[in-house]
Amino acid sequence: MSLAEAPSPSPSSSSGSDDFAALLDSELEFASGADSAFPGDPSSAFPGTDDEDEDEDPEEPEAEAIEQNGTKRRRVEEQRQDQGTSVRHDKIPTGASKNVQVEACPHPGYFGGLCFRCGKPQDEENVSGVAFGYIHKGLRLGTSEIDRLRGADLKNLLRERKLVLILDLDHTLINSTKLQDISSAEKDLGIQTAASKDDPNRSIFSLDSMQMLTKLRPFVREFLKEASNMFEMYIYTMGDKAYAIEIAKLLDPSNIYFPSKVISNSDCTQRHQKGLDVILGAESVAVILDDTEYVWQKHKENLILMERYHFFASSCRQFGFGFRSLSESMQDERESDGALATVLDVLKRIHASFFDMAVETDLSSRDVRQVIKAVRKEILQGCKIVFSRVFPNNTRPQEQMFWKMAEYLGAVCSTDVDSSVTHVVTLDLGTEKARWGVDNKKFLVHPRWIEAANFRWHRQPEEDFPVTAPKEKSREKDNAVAGKKETSKDKENSAAGQKETMKDNEENAAAGQKETMKDKEENAVAGQKETRSAERNVAGQEKDDAKENAVATSATGPTDS
């Protein structure tokens, strides 16, 4: 109690009631001060307290409150004394029985600045632990307590056969736009009215308090429902708290998926970085679903990268795409095999693989990161890849993004051709390796094939990513990419591409072309700063944006289908 710790209540204030309050304080402080002398000697404080109470009482006839308090406390303490250690944990120092071992309170955590075990105020200079403001305001836990809770939680989770899933909001599960950013085309299509309809199953919602519109990604409700059977879920967004809570209400109206588990930017311990330190779950069972890799520098191995969801025009504009957005073309990702459905399958695979009873190791020592790695390695297993004219000459190929990506996906990469090579990845049909590949009937693919495999968690048919002759590069490349199973972006582009004019193609191509070199390097996964990053930055875009551009434009191809 802050007042109690004050040296002595100043009775200098004029009014009688102030004196009274001060008197009360002093009595209680006196009595309880003896109580709370932890590192001191609670057992000796005991008889002291009793004596003092008895002395004070006759002097304060009107201080009924104190008297009752004092006698009550005495009674309680006597009882406690009698019961000895049977009820009391011997670590709790609050006047426990005549304990010989006096242990200082380990201060497991703080609420409102008070240790919640002993009530002492937190030492101002020594602010340790992590703040858990999203659970309740003013809560702060120390590291040992967090570890203890994590361990207990892990046991519970493993018993229930659940893992931990951390979901990002923007561009992963939803896409939001400010009302003022709606394009005229969107206005004409009546998006705003769609948002104000009453149907609870609609996917466009309007957040009036923030003047925003939100579109839920197709399949998100089913995704959440299925994932909740396998995972304990958290929302972790870089938006602010009010926004996060509003969206959580939309995604989870009955508050069963994310009770007290909505983390926003104010809870991050590091600026612009997300971390698993504010999650009360063990790292070894945490799977992260996010569209940006940059914010998860410390936990890249737990991350499953997702394709960005761009529904609104403002979102496309923000990332620099030139084509019509999904909203303007009245199209949307397919539910049956859109990004969320794919990811759900992957999550199911990971879950099954983790809890596979046939494996020898004990559940508690398994690590979901290993499982993710293993599942990833199955994608391109058995492929041996040679790269041609994809990397600049003066760099080490092993450090290039595509090489690493291919290796993560389970393929073997090499710099030289030999008979065991299965794929030649190139941008240009005219290179020596490319011609060799054609001669030897090897698969000749565009680097985007690797990227597509990364996003779709599945080996894509090589015919969809042909390498074309330079003249037609732009259009064909787009076509090639368009051959990818239609994802949201494909749809956008098909929408865009339906017009099938040269101009359109060029536009998209241009959008794609701009990024050609940058694209490849920046695509998705590796947030690795490459030599290209200089180029990227020069282009004036942030790493992420460029990545996004890359990803989106990878789907740029108009489907000539």
Add this chain to the structure above:
Amino acid sequence: MFFHIVLERNMQLHPRHFGPHLRDKLVSKLIKDVEGTCSGRHGFVVAIMGVEDIGKGLIREGTGYVTFPVKYQCVVFRPFKGEILEAVVTMVNKMGFFAEAGLVQIFVSNHLILDDMKFQSGDVPSYTSSDGSVKIQKESEVRLKIIGTRVDATEIFCVGTIKDDFLGDISDPGAAV
């Protein structure tokens, strides 16, 4: 604990309120300003009972505002360390539960909950005793003892315990833990 005390405050009044109803305006302004606020020394001011005395007003130099020292009686609520309170549980989680007694937020950590009360997660998280007889969940009433308080600018935080006799859930008669 509730107290009935006399406090004093200097109220500033704009000249537009001067007139036959000066006193009433002053009292209503006082009520608006003070009820619901919190101070370190007195705790929360719950309600103003009446105005004891309004002193002579002093005109401030430079502005037309007039300052009146007002003495008023009010009921304040202030939790003390060692006090025993009843509170309503608002949130239960694996670290303990949060309860509130009026405007005071109290946290009872699971270190200070009896060992045989285990946390049950689920649709309605709760702390349940091993024989299932006692259940602490959202909206249940508990009697707890405050072991520390801290006053902020606008709020009072308390930390409590129910690891004592006669503390804990009080929905049933004689529900000692």
